[in-house]
Structure formats: structure tokens, C-alpha cells
Amino acid sequence: MKVTIPENRKVAPFLVFFIIHSMQTGIGILGFTRIIARHAGYDSWMSIILVGIIIHILMWMIYKMTTIADGDIIAVHTYIFGKKLSKMVCSIFILYFCLLIVTVLRGFIEIVHVWMFPDLSIFWFALVFFILVIYIVNGGIRTITGIAFFSVVLPFYIVITFLLTIPYASFTNLLPMFDHSLTEVMKSAQSMSLTVIGFETLLFIYPFIKSPEKSRKWAFFSNIYTTLINLYVAIFTFAYFSENQLQKYTWPLLTIWKIIKMPFVERFEYIGIANWCLIILPNVCLALWCASWLVKQIFSIRQKTSVPALAIVCLASISLIITGETQNMLSDLTGRIGFYINFIYLPFLFFATLLARKVKKSETPS
């Protein structure tokens, strides 16, 4: 099934960098250091690099698949399973994206609850947020890419703020290196899946990329950039906290910000958290867009109807998650599902595509 997209709805190849990076960076980065250090301690920076390499391979697989099937995820599934089964399998992804939206937004609200406004109304905040998201998604993939672009460029100053913690950091914490076994490193790599998932969006936006071949290097760059940012954050966190202290904070990154002090700003985390709103925005927008695009292709419902409908569903589910414990369970669940989809199902899909190609090639001559 090949969908033709008019040229003026497509995005330039280099913008894939911003799409993938902004999709990968969400609320996960605020707390992942604690989770990975649980298994591999201060050696877990190795697992960040390991994950980076794995994602690199997975991205290569995605590009290979899309080239073979010449299209997005539905085209790949159709290539392997045929039309009907592919539609059934792909509808799971709609649920997956909705789950992603709920996790990200609810996770953000949880942070706001803990750090800024303990009595922020979940429903009203989510409602305004979804109105914003619908406004963005209605502008099409180009507007979403614009938001993704700004969400990478504007908050870049946050990266610099970490340098202000250097006087309080002791980088000797990282020594001795290679203190943990490979299994521990692998385990911590697995536990950071919520932080890095999002690169699978490539499979969905593929038909909307102008000359997709050129976008390949930008996608790889974005993964490298994400890995570097994660590494940077992790190294500063490890240098700042002792191993036991680290386990006490849910969001070590926010705790680090407390030390930052400027002549006119004292508690930097307020600015940081408010700014994080812009960082999770493209996450939600892209996920909602992907879900609505899938709905359009599978059930042939117009995006104009499906976007608000999906938003209402997500809004309702977010308002139902009242306690922080449920939210924790939810993000664990999403992390696990994300892990299975990205790191197990995608390779499976890749090998199935290769197999299907072989079968088709052997069929055509006869």
C-alpha cells in the first residue's frame, strides 16, 4: 500500500534530526540516571553508549525495511503479512502511542505536582495542554516539526547550566571503571528504554520525508546527539551524587538544579520544569499525529475527527490516574512495552522483511 504525500506537506531531510531527538528526549532523561545506576552503579555510563549503538543498528534496520517495502510501518507490515493482518497488527501501535502520550504528560504533571504546584488540577492542565496539541497537530507535520525544532533549540541553555555544578562535582566518583559485570551493564541498558524510545517514529513519518535517503545521516546524528546528551547528564549526575544518595532522588536532574545560583535567580528548577513543558510538547504532538495517521490509514477516518477523539481519550485516561503510585506503575509499564516493541519486535520485523523479500524474489521468476 503506497501513499503519495503532496510535496508541500513533506519536511526537509535535516529536520528528521529534530524530530527524532525531540521524540527521544522527554521526561525519561530527568530520572533515568537513578534507574540505570541501580544495576551498574557508576559504570552505567557504558550502558548509555551500548544503548546508543543498539539504536544505531535498529535505525539502520528501520531504513532498510522502509526501503524494501517502500513506505511506512503499514507498508512494511503489508509487505510481510498482507493487508488484513497488517491492519490488525498496526492498530496495536495506536494504543501504544496513546499510552506514550498518557505516560509522558502524566509524568510531567507528576513532576509539577511534586516540585511546583501540589494542587495543580490534572484535568484542567491536561485540557489546556491538549488544546495546544490539537492546534499544533492541525497544522500538519510541518508545524509539528517546527515545534520539535524549537523544543531542541530554545532549551539548549539548560545543557550549559550543568557546567555551573562543576565546583560541587567530584569526577573521581566514576573511578574505578569496569567494576561491574556485563550482565549488570546489560540490565541497566534495558532499564533505560523509556528514556530512549521514540526513534521508532521514523517508521511512521517516513513517507513525509523529502528524499528519505538523505535523512538517514540526520537520523543517525540525532541518535548520537541524544546519546551524548544522556552521557553528559549521567556523568554530571554521577559526579554530583554519591551512589546511595542518588537512589534517594526520583529526579536527580532536578535536584542538581537546586545548587545553581545566579544573582537574579536562586531556585533554577522552577525555570527548568516550566521549560520542560516545551520539551515534552513535540513528544505528545508527534505521538498524537502518528496515532491519528494510523487511524486514518487503518479505519479511513479523517485526521480532523480522529485527532480530537484520541485527545479526549487520552485526556480521560490522564484524569483517571490520580496517585503518583499509579503513575509510577504506568511509566514502568510503558517502558517495558516500549522495550518489547523497539528492541524485540523491530528486529523481528526486520528479519521477517528480509525473509519476505527472499520469498518474493524466489516467487517472481517462476
Next chain:
Amino acid sequence: MFNLFKNKNKERETVKEIFAKSHDFNSFEFTNEKTKISFSLTFLSTLVEEKTIRECALPYLLEREFYKLEDAKQLLPLPDVQISTDPCAIEEKLLNGNVLLTIHGEANKFCLFAAVKDTARSITPPEVEFSVIGPKESFVESIDQNLSLLRKRIPIKELIIEEQTVGSLSKTRVAILYLDGITNKENVNTIRQRIKSIEFDEITDSSYIVQMISDNHNSPFPQLLDTERPDRVAAILAEGKVAVLVNGSPHALIAPTTLVEFFSSFEDYYLNWVLSSFFRLIRLFAVAFSILVTPVYVATLSYHYELIPQDLLSALVASRRAIPFPPILEALFLELTIELLREAGARLPTKVGQTIGIVGGIVIGTASVEAGLTSNVLLIFVALAALASFTTPVYKMGNTIRLLRFPFLLFAELWGLLGIVICFCFLLTHLIRLTSLGRPFLEPIYPLRKQDFKDSLIRLPFHKQSNRPFFLRTQQPNRFPEKTVKNEKKDIED
């Protein structure tokens, strides 16, 4: 001659009868002294220069020999004399300041000659977009005068001036200007099509046209730049943009535009690039400051006072100690006061306006602090924000900036800094979605085009500006050949 004023609908009044109701409609009968042929002149005295008739037409028509209209045409020493047989043209021509000449005996033919009264005011220095350096002329209300100003600045045949008439009552002349072979045809077509499809009766100013041909009618942002400077219009024509001039309006329109263009004063081009880049950045900073400062004040003092360092906080608390209102009411009170002052100043004559400024700015400001209604810290912020908003070189954009502050204030009251960010995201999305003549409004920031950064947030030196803006997709992307070989010195002392 009366049968010339034919009307398609016989039952209604004839054109002549309708004209005759007006006081300024004149029709005089004369007789030639030599041939004794009687002729008549018909005109609207308010539109016609009577001196032209008295000195250039009547002496010749009365004293020289002529029998036919053709002879009369040869006699008259005027540039625009035409003979016609089409009665439909009469009405339009009379209303454009022409004089109708008819001869007894030639019932179906008539002669029209132009004797337009020139009422254009003289060219004055620009008042809205004043600049210390640079040309001191600005557009006036007469379109012909304005077009001649532009023709003088671009004396090449490729400068095309297309004209259309818009408005069923006003019959306003609208001219579209572009450079043939440079300007993108698509842009010209779009603007031509949009002007053609305007349906309105009375077009009094170019701002009517702006509102009718904008891409998004509901946006607070102006999507077409208006300017009163002929030098600016000439410069943007050379860049490959389209200009629209409207009769009766001293403001030309420029399309397509980008957001950053609204923050560039034309004086920037008359200064050294280092200075002008600095001023542009200052202006952009001023805009951000002007929009955000009071919302941030409200957000921090309502919710995040921990954000402020202790020493600063004590100063703030001291200034707010006696104030009975929450920060939002305090801020709204002062912001609305400033808006009132500005509005009052704009409506009043200049001299009274200055008094209002003094009364409002000094008396009300000081008194409200002394009365304990507002804190003096906020007064400083609001005054600074008002000052910063005046740095916007384009008046219409300045108005938009004034308005933008209020949604930010409300969101700041609602959710503090988080609300400000949400409101900012709404604004950002709106700007990303906005287009001017179908071209992205936020260019060159998004879509990111580094080749267009040379004249946006900063202005690079002229020798770096060898390419026309990329987003215009001009037919000739190069303005002048780029210098590749530079005689640079190889060493310090070479």
C-alpha cells in the same frame, strides 16, 4: 448633445439628469467667432482645473477656425485629447476630471480632454518611520505622485506597474509593482488574484487592502508590511518582493514578509553593519522584555518567590508590603493605565497629548505608589516594558506587542511560569502556522535557512548580500556577482 447621455434603462433617469442634481455639474454653450459653430463644454467644476479650460482650451476654440471635432482636436494644445463615439465612457471620464466637448451637428461624436485639478499635497519628511540618516521623503495620498517617486528610484523599464480598480463605490486605483524577470511570478499572481477578488464598496486606505488580502484574517500579527518610505519600497522591489500602492493612502504595502522584517528599521541599512546588527538584537530583546516582564513579575510573586535571591526578595517585599492587592490586580491596573495613556495620547492633538503624558506618567504613577496601590518596582517594570514596546519600528507590530502581554498575564496568574511557557507555545505555534502570501512567516528561523540569516536577526555587510532572499524564490537569485578573489594581504607587513 443630450442624447449622448444614454442610459441602458430608459425608464430610469438619464445620466445627465442625475448629474444635473449636483451643484458642481456645469455645461456651457459657446459660439466660434469665425465659423459661427456652436459648441458646448461639460465638466464637474470640483474636479477640473478651470485655469486649463480658460487658458488652454477656450481661446483656441473661440478664435481659431474649426468645423469638425477632428479640427478641434488638432487645435487644442493639450496632451490628452481623444474623440470617441462610445457614450458609456462619458460618465467615467467626467468623474476623472475630463471635459466633454460637443459640437452641434455632430450628434454621435464627442471629444474628451483631461484638465485634472492637482490637489496632491507636497512631499513631507516621514513621520511614522522617521530616520535621522537617509532620505527625507515620504509617500503622499496621490498615487501618481507616489509612483513617480518610485519610478525615479528605479529608472528601468522592467519596473512593471499594474493597475486595478477596487471598490464598487470608491473606484480606488490599486497599483501592483514588481520587477519583471526578477520577482517570482507566483507571488505577483497571488496578490493580483487576491486584489481582484476583493468585494467591498469603499476602500479608503491601504490598511483595508491589508486586512482583505492577508493569509490569516484572525491573526493579531500583520502579515503585510506597510511603509511610508519610498526608499524602503525601492529596496524591497530590488530584493524581489511585490509592492502595492493604493490611491488615497500614503502607505505602500510590501509582501511577502517575515516576522523579523517587522523589527528591522530601514535606518539599519544606512548604518554600519556592526551597529545595525546590534540595534536589531536590542530591538528583539526589547520585544521579548516588553511582553514577558510583567507576566514574569506576576508569576514569581504569586507562586515562585523562592526563585528570587534573598537580598532581592527583601527589596521586593519592602516595596509590596503596604499593597492590598494580589500581584495580578496590581499589574493589570498599571498595564491598563499605560494603555489608557497611550490611547488618550493618540486621540488628542499633539500639544494636549504631551500634557496627558506628563499628567499620566508622572502624576498618576507617583501618586499610585504613594497611595499604596502599586509597588514602585512594578511601576519601573511597566514603564520599561512600555518603553521597550516603542522600539518596534513598525507601528502595526507595536500594537500587536501591546496586546500580546495580556494573555501572558492571565496564564501567569493561572499557572505561574508553567502558564507563561504554555502561552508561549501557543504563540510559537501560531507563528509557525502563519504565512504571508503562502510563504512561511517565521523564515529564516523556521524553516531554518542559514543563507537568509544575512539580513534577519543581524545584518551582514553589503558585499555579503549578493543573493536575494531564498524564500522569495526569485527568478534571478543573484543581485550582483559575488567577489571570489580578494586581494588580501598574505602577511602582516606585505
